[in-house]
Amino acid sequence: INSTNQVENLKNEEKRLDKEINSNKKTLKDNIDSTVKSRRNAVASKYDSEIGKEEDRLKKIKDKRSKAKEKGVKERITEETAELTAQNKELKGNIRTALKGERLPRFCGSSFYFALFFTKGASEVFFCGLMMILMCFVLPGAVYYLLPVNKDNGFTSKVILAATYFVVIILVVFIYLLIAGKTKKKHEDGLKNIRQLRERIQGNNRQVRKITRAIRKDNNEEVYELGDFDARIKEVEDEIKRISDEKEKALLNFDENISNDIVKEIESKE
DSSP states (O other): OHHHHHHHHHHHHHHHHHHHHHHHHHHHHHHHHHHHHHHHHHHHHHHHHHHHHHHHHHHHHHHHHHHHHHHHHHHHHHHHTTTHHHHHHHHHHHHHHHHHHHHHOOHHHHHHHHHHSSSOOOHHHHHHHHHHIIIIIHHHHHHHHOOOTTTOOHHHHHHHHHEEEEHHHHHHHHHHHHHHHIIIITTTHHHHHHHHHHHHHHHHHHHHHHHHHHHHHHOOOOOGGHHHHHHHHHHHHHHHHHHHHHHHHHHIIIIIHHHHHHHHHHHHHH
């Protein structure tokens, strides 16, 4: 019986020791893995910090280059469109002079006026159609909505609605014909001359936009004298590459040599 109990105790002790050994092996492995990972991250972090500083430098230089180029582009646009801008300034002065000569208000030189009273082109036709909808449908409806009347009374409210539309439309037509009579009919030749001046301004503006687009699409940057920025950018990019190469070599050396030394050191202690 004693022998049987002794054997049983030894078996239990063996199982306990096996568990303890396995637990110690796992702890050792976890310790090795975490230490190797921590040391490796420390090596990488050193180089990443240097790379980060250089990348910040690179970003600042590129931002300065971008601003310098934008300034150069604007100056080039101003220079190449200076003649057209000067022409437009002169033409606008001629329009003001013509309006004063015809004793017409400044309103008569606006895009709004010519679109309504000298309609020309698809965009002005569209604008006139939109104004008709607003004046003949939206405006009367808004006036009716603001009237202090009982809108729940079916027949009465319909009569008031119809009357509102009639009155507002008649008023809009009257104002339109009144303005046309006092400006277009009496000063048609002068207004046509102003229209021609406006069309020359619009033509110049189209030319300015065309020149602006061409300059912004131009990939030749030599005219902006950005060579100093490009040299500094290349210098920083080369430095980033050098640090990255050193990092790669350091990590390779760590994986092939240092990590093994770390494992042996920890195993010898354990």
